[in-house]
Amino acid sequence: MPASRDEAVQEQALTADVTLARINQGVQLHHGQGRREAARDVFTQIWDEIGGERGDPLHVCVLAHSMADVQDDVEQELIWDQRALAAAGLLTDARLAQVGVPMPVAALYPSLHLSLAECHRKLGDLDRAREYLQRAQAGIGALGDDQYGQLIKGGLDRLTQQLTSR
Incomplete structure (x- = not known):
């Protein structure tokens, strides 16, 4: 449950973007239910669907950052976090605002x-x-x-x- 009105607006906007909503479902599997492997499976499927690193930088950044959290191997975690950082370099404040994220890149x-x-x-x-x-x-x-x-x-x-x- 969102802690503030801003978070409620952000959550609503993120669910309006189907890919971000699915990533959020994977995050909930991991953090909310402790189902790390299930989350990794969801993230892998989404990664394939978005075209990997060639996908929308917002999706790549959020997905890679989330995928890093479900890795069992630290070197794999590092690779995913590096992907997230690279994708962030392609993001704009306008793209974040488009999905209702109330902060700058x-x-x-x-x-x-x-x-x-x-x-x-x-x-x-x-x-x-x-x-x-x-x-x-x-x-x-x-x-x-x-x-x-x-x-x-x-x-x-x-x-x-x-x-x-x-």
Whole structure:
């Protein structure tokens, strides 16, 4: 259930885009029901349908970022997060607004960079992890003071502590 009116509007807009709605169903399988493999199957089917990396950059970005979360192998997770980052570079604020996402493309980067930093930390490449962490921190000004922004900032704080304690 959405926590605010803005989130309700965003959820409604995302469900108006069939592909984003299906991606959201996969996210719910994973996060809401703990059905990681089922979510991965849904994401794989959508990936094939949208034409992979040649698809709509919004779909590619959201799907790849979600697919990264359901990987069992960290190297595969990294590949999916890199795909998401590449697709974000092709997005425009107008495209986000078209589906009702009430934030600029710049607000996506802290999450994407955080995910990449976490992958590199898991792989033991702490220098790359710190590099992506710095990129994420540099972009936090684009985040709102909402649930999403707080989630990402909390993740950045946790990762900062993990990397400074090593």
